[in-house]
């Protein structure tokens with residue numbers, strides 16, 4: 001079982017993640033410090049040059065040497081910056097790779113239901129955008145932060161060595177900043193920042209939904225209403241930004257003006273000391289440059305607060321996946337050759353307080369066909385999802401061959417179950433790979449499955465046949481053709497237990513005939529669970545389970561159910577009437 005350790009949060013968690021590349025990051029930090037030192041050298045030399053220029057006799061050799069040293073320092077400073085950036089980027093991209101790999105592995109161990117429920121856009125955002133931000137922070141912000149802290153410190157030490165009185169004057173803006181910086185990072189501002197990110201996300205999701213759903217919105221004439229919903233999110237974002245700016249502007253303004261006007265105390269003190277004869281022009285000039293310039297790197301720190309807030313948000317979402325509850329399994333083998341499925345007193349709810357399935361019990365003998373029917377929302381798909389362990393029941397057991405599926409290793413269970421979904425998921429690969437799906441099967445087996453699923457003919461009509469890439473220009477497969485590819489995958493998998501979820505829902509009459517041919521090939525000798533709305537497709541099933549409001553209302557064969565179940569009889573009548581209407 002996954003033990004959730006006492007998790008670090010926010011920036012501490014990020015440093016923990018970054019710690020995996022401690023050596024490279026330390027190297028980057030050392031190089032960043034070297035760069036900071038080198039950037040100081042030309043300024044120090046300016047002081048020497050000024051001294052040389054104001055000396056009674058001009059020492060040209062010394063002057064040339066200083067200029068040469070300054071050029072070397074500038075070159076070295078850039079080389080060190082480059083090396084530090086390289087090291088931090090290599091570390092960051094390795095961390096990025098590691099995080100994405102860990103997340104992909106973890107997603108494979110999370111319950112399929114969790115993945116199904118978590119919107120794919122949100123998962124993409126976490127795996128792509130949030131991880132990217134972490135890379136950005138490690139690659140850029142950590143070196144900037146080190147530089148921002150070290151450079152002022154070294155400069156001040158140096159300045160104190162030259163002239164402690166002028167150095168004290170240079171510290172005045174720093175002291176004032178120390179007072180005002182906490183004002184910038186107040187609790188309210190941090191809350192506003194969190195809300196800012198939330199409303200930004202709302203607005204982004206709003207626009208994606210608005211654009212994606214445009215055909216439906218137009219057909220149903222909801223453009224104005226949906227636009228209002230979207231523009232509502234935009235207005236909320238605007239209000240949020242205004243509130244944030246209002247809160248931060250005063251402290252930020254003070255921060256910027258201190259940095260920009262840091263010259264004043266040095267200028268005043270420098271003029272006084274120069275005219276009173278306690279300081280030289282060279283020293284005064286040095287303080288005018290360095291005693292003011294040392295504050296500039298602090299600029300980089302001014303954005304740190306908002307960056308940390310972004311990172312906190314991203315790291316939290318990342319950890320929701322990395323520390324997400326894994327499916328429990330004591331993981332043993334499948335019962336040898338016995339593929340009878342049974343639901344025993346199963347209670348299941350998506351939310352804790354309400355049950356979607358209530359005391360569901362039934363048996364599917366090995367090699368038989370069981371159909372689930374019932375009104376929309378009665379729990380048919382949920383039963384299918386429980387059998388393939390998308391979720392675990394809160395009470396009761398789902399068994400294969402008498403063994404609780406929680407006691408079967410997930411990968412072993414998956415090997416024995418094939419699921420034909422309502423929607424066809426196609427991958428950006430060749431049609432051949434779309435059928436093979438990484439299974440260890442020969443070319444002959446793939447082709448045989450495609451033929452049995454009635455795909456072979458339409459695939460061979462394509463210019464590149466099986467090598468045609470899904471997503472390539474000009475390739476269009478109808479819904480029925482995509483479903484037949486799904487059936488080919490299931491035939492190729494040849495799993496003993498098969499779940500068909502409304503597999504004929506999208507087909508046209510010609511496709512339906514082909515799909516039925518493929519079906520018969522697929523279901524031979526299998527334990528089959530079919531969820532079908534078209535009752536005519538399941539009249540010959542070995543048993544039909546009538547579901548109503550999450551409960552098994554009646555179980556039996558078609559003829560018997562017509563007499564015993566009023567609900568089934570009504571559904572059958574509605575179905576035959578619909579068929580007559582269609583004729």
Ligand SMILES: Nc1ncnc2c1ncn2[C@@H]1O[C@H](COP(=O)(O)OP(=O)(O)OP(=O)(O)O)[C@@H](O)[C@H]1O
Nearest residue numbers: 117350351356374375376377378379380381382383
């Ligand atoms: N991921 C989910 N999270 C929360 N509730 C869900 C989820 N999936 C389904 N439900 C709810 O569970 C109930 C049963 O849904 P289910 O999809 O199992 O019914 P169904 O009989 O298959 O319906 P349909 O015939 O319309 O597909 C419904 O009220 C549905 O809203």
